[in-house]
Amino acid sequence: MTVDSLHHTVAPADAGPADPALVQLLTPEGQRREHPNFPLLLDDAAIRDLYRDLVLLRRFDTEATALQRQGELGIWAQVLGQEAAQIGSARALRPTDMAFPTYREHGVAWCRGVPPEKILELFRGINFGGWNPLEFRLAPYTIVIGAHTLHAVGYAMALQREPHNDDAVIVYFGDGAASEGDVNEAFVFAASYNAPVVFFLQNNQWAISVPESRQSRIPLYQRAKGFGFPGVRVDGNDVLACLAVTDAALQHVRSGQGPFLIEAFTYRMGAHTTSDDPTRYRLADELEKWKLRDPIERVKAYLSRSGLADAEFFASVDVEAEALADRIRSACVSMPDPDPLAMFDHVYADGSPMLDAERRSYAEYLASFGEA
Amino acid sequence: MATLALARALNLGLRRALESDPRVVIMGEDVGKLGGVFRVTDGLQRDFGEDRVMDTPLAESGIVGTAIGMALRGLRPICEIQFDGFVFPAYDQIVNQLAKLHYRSRGTLTVPLVIRIPFGGGIGAVEHHSESPEALFAHIPGLKVVACGNAADAYTMIQQAVACDDPVIFFEPKRRYWERAEVDTDAPLDQAFPLTAARVVREGRDVTLLAYGPSVKLALDAAAAAAEEGREIEVIDVRSLSPLDFHTISSSVSRTGRCVVVHEAPVFLGFGAELAARITESCFYRLEAPVLRVGGFSIPYPPSRLEEHYLPDVDKILDAVDRTFSY
Ligand SMILES: Cc1ncc(C[n+]2csc(CCOP(=O)(O)OP(=O)(O)O)c2C)c(N)n1
Numbered sequence: 285m286t287v288d289s290l291h292h293t294v295a296p297a298d299a300g301p302a303d304p305a306l307v308q309l310l311t312p313e314g315q316r317r318e319h320p321n322f323p324l325l326l327d328d329a330a331i332r333d334l335y336r337d338l339v340l341l342r343r344f345d346t347e348a349t350a351l352q353r354q355g356e357l358g359i360w361a362q363v364l365g366q367e368a369a370q371i372g373s374a375r376a377l378r379p380t381d382m383a384f385p386t387y388r389e390h391g392v393a394w395c396r397g398v399p400p401e402k403i404l405e406l407f408r409g410i411n412f413g414g415w416n417p418l419e420f421r422l423a424p425y426t427i428v429i430g431a432h433t434l435h436a437v438g439y440a441m442a443l444q445r446e447p448h449n450d451d452a453v454i455v456y457f458g459d460g461a462a463s464e465g466d467v468n469e470a471f472v473f474a475a476s477y478n479a480p481v482v483f484f485l486q487n488n489q490w491a492i493s494v495p496e497s498r499q500s501r502i503p504l505y506q507r508a509k510g511f512g513f514p515g516v517r518v519d520g521n522d523v524l525a526c527l528a529v530t531d532a533a534l535q536h537v538r539s540g541q542g543p544f545l546i547e548a549f550t551y552r553m554g555a556h557t558t559s560d561d562p563t564r565y566r567l568a569d570e571l572e573k574w575k576l577r578d579p580i581e582r583v584k585a586y587l588s589r590s591g592l593a594d595a596e597f598f599a600s601v602d603v604e605a606e607a608l609a610d611r612i613r614s615a616c617v618s619m620p621d622p623d624p625l626a627m628f629d630h631v632y633a634d635g636s637p638m639l640d641a642e643r644r645s646y647a648e649y650l651a652s653f654g655e656a
Numbered sequence: 657m658a659t660l661a662l663a664r665a666l667n668l669g670l671r672r673a674l675e676s677d678p679r680v681v682i683m684g685e686d687v688g689k690l691g692g693v694f695r696v697t698d699g700l701q702r703d704f705g706e707d708r709v710m711d712t713p714l715a716e717s718g719i720v721g722t723a724i725g726m727a728l729r730g731l732r733p734i735c736e737i738q739f740d741g742f743v744f745p746a747y748d749q750i751v752n753q754l755a756k757l758h759y760r761s762r763g764t765l766t767v768p769l770v771i772r773i774p775f776g777g778g779i780g781a782v783e784h785h786s787e788s789p790e791a792l793f794a795h796i797p798g799l800k801v802v803a804c805g806n807a808a809d810a811y812t813m814i815q816q817a818v819a820c821d822d823p824v825i826f827f828e829p830k831r832r833y834w835e836r837a838e839v840d841t842d843a844p845l846d847q848a849f850p851l852t853a854a855r856v857v858r859e860g861r862d863v864t865l866l867a868y869g870p871s872v873k874l875a876l877d878a879a880a881a882a883a884e885e886g887r888e889i890e891v892i893d894v895r896s897l898s899p900l901d902f903h904t905i906s907s908s909v910s911r912t913g914r915c916v917v918v919h920e921a922p923v924f925l926g927f928g929a930e931l932a933a934r935i936t937e938s939c940f941y942r943l944e945a946p947v948l949r950v951g952g953f954s955i956p957y958p959p960s961r962l963e964e965h966y967l968p969d970v971d972k973i974l975d976a977v978d979r980t981f982s983y
Contacts, residue, residue: 358780358781358782358960359782409782409960410959410961411959412783412959427741427782427783427784428742429714460713460714463715464714464715464745465717465745491714492685492686493686493688493690494711494714498711498713499713560693564689565690621961621962622959622961622962624962631954636954638954639954639955642953646965649972649975
């Protein structure tokens with residue numbers, strides 16, 4: 285066996301956005317396209333709202349990155365570049381649907397109505413996510429790659445047993461996650477039980493430093509076929525297409541036809557997290573190429589070219605974005621550190637005498653410093 | 657002699673292992689071009705190629721499971737698990753397969769495989785990045801479980817682990833990755849201090865402090881502080897949790913009559929519980945006080961803004977030392 289033979293089997297996984305299978309309703313230049321299977325059912329105001337979502341999300345993300353740089357957050361996982369995939373898909377949900385995120389789904393959280401400050405609490409190290417998952421129908425962020433895909437399937441299996449309930453579940457994960465056993469088991473269970481779950485795979489091309497080609501020899505959406513359910517690749521930088529495809533997928537799963545895989549073809553324009561240095565493993569050219577496919581610019585181009593929004597509208601969104609940035613900055617820097625004794629709370633639903641004793645003894649220990 | 661950060665010492669140790677044995681391969685997430693998230697494998701793929709230093713798909717069970725197969729065919733894989741909390745998808749492979757193959761095959765098969773795991777907290781990380789799961793591995797017969805506490809040990813212990821014919825779970829104290837120490841990179845490996853031996857890192861006659869990994873430095877700091885008050889603490893770096901060099905420990909405790917164990921993992925059923933039980937069993941008549949333990953509470957690792965309350969520190973250690981004198 286030659287050394288080369290170890291590697292030649294890993295073929296480039298796809299032709300990228302040139303792929304004819306890619307669903308696109310808005311080109312990078314801002315031209316509308318129609319797709320026979322995925323009609324866009326939005327009025328002009330709704331498209332303006334999507335633009336607003338995208339801009340506010342990006343501003344939030346930029347501010348959070350700055351807050352991390354200034355030491356106010358321990359780490360930040362940027363969503364930069366993936367705004368359309370998240371806003372488009374999450375805006376297709378109804379309030380009673382359930383979403384299961386990774387650690388990067390700030391756009392999904394935004395659409396679910398979670399105040400951005402609550403997300404910062406996690407990255408500041410105050411708690412593990414300050415929102416109520418049941419209120420917002422957004423599960424806690426999951427950092428262990430792929431684990432939550434099974435939870436999503438199980439949640440969907442539980443929904444199935446509720447008569448007259450056609451709520452659906454959506455679960456977000458990445459191209460790297462697609463290699464985990466849990467994700468593949470989630471596919472098997474979802475197919476086996478015909479569970480009402482949409483698998484929303486954001487293929488941002490990179491799992492930290494590892495390119496998608498290491499994870500898959502075929503375009504990831506095609507994996508669905510092997511598991512026995514439909515898979516579609518959508519332009520993940522096209523908010524209209526992401527919304528239309530997710531809408532169709534949700535209808536599919538609501539109507540009892542079983543799971544659906546969406547691969548949103550996108551790009552992680554930032555670092556993996558603020559701890560990462562992408563210059564070590566990818567070329568700047570690649571980023572430049574993807575900047576031309578920016579998810580926000582194309583909506584702006586479309587809105588202004590087709591006369592659906594004027595300069596005043598764009599300016600007002602920018603003003604709103606700055607106000608949002610100010611708000612979350614001051615909220616973040618003024619967050620008090622949690623009470624140390626709070627770390628003993630909520631380990632068990634009905635308490636533990638052993639833990640109570642530990643709490644008491646640590647309280648005494650802390651008090652001994654006060655007296656000294 | 658060179659002054660090296662612990663991560664750099666590991667890097668040099670791995671380089672030596674790759675150089676001296678063509679069967680050695682490194683595999684894991686982001687170990688290639690990136691050099692690992694802590695840069696422990698920095699430059700190794702560049703110098704040894706993609707067949708020796710392999711970026712794997714993102715699947716820990718896959719990493720360890722395939723490494724077992726590679727080892728069965730004569731390779732000596734070194735798997736990197738990116739963070740302590742992410743070893744669990746591989747736990748089945750480690751517990752049911754890796755640990756037992758030699759036994760099940762009545763000694764016919766050996767699985768010389770090293771699993772490197774950065775462990776412990778103190779770096780302000782998000783969830784699952786600060787765990788101390790060592791007891792979950794030390795509890796499994798068939799695995800060797802070691803932890804390095806300084807750069808010099810890191811350099812030799814990683815090479816010894818690779819040379820060992822048993823599977824080795826190799827814990828690296830991530831909060832100490834950047835701490836520097838003198839490392840003798842020319843010392844021959846076959847004359848090095850044995851991988852599975854505990855080491856007295858500071859002598860003292862009043863009380864024995866047992867620590868490993870990130871807690872060794874704390875124990876030494878505590879001993880230095882106690883010395884100023886005239887109390888002489890002996891510090892032992894346990895280094896090998898399994899097999900355990902109990903002789904070094906019991907000889908010390910028999911002399912001092914007092915013992916405190918320090919680790920970051922929860923005290924409840926933590927490694928200190930085994931140490932305390934064994935010491936009680938074998939040194940009962942020499943003990944002046946019960947063996948005390950300083951470690952994590954019985955709670956999940958807390959959010960980072962609270963981790964200083966959760967982690968052992970010099971004050972908590974000295975407090976426990978004081979308590980051993982109050983019996
Ligand atoms: C089980 C597990 N293994 C490893 C990690 C460390 N890790 C965090 S993110 C990441 C890459 C994830 O890539 P992908 O699934 O493509 O999602 P992306 O971060 O690109 O959004 C890795 C390896 C983890 N969090 N969980």
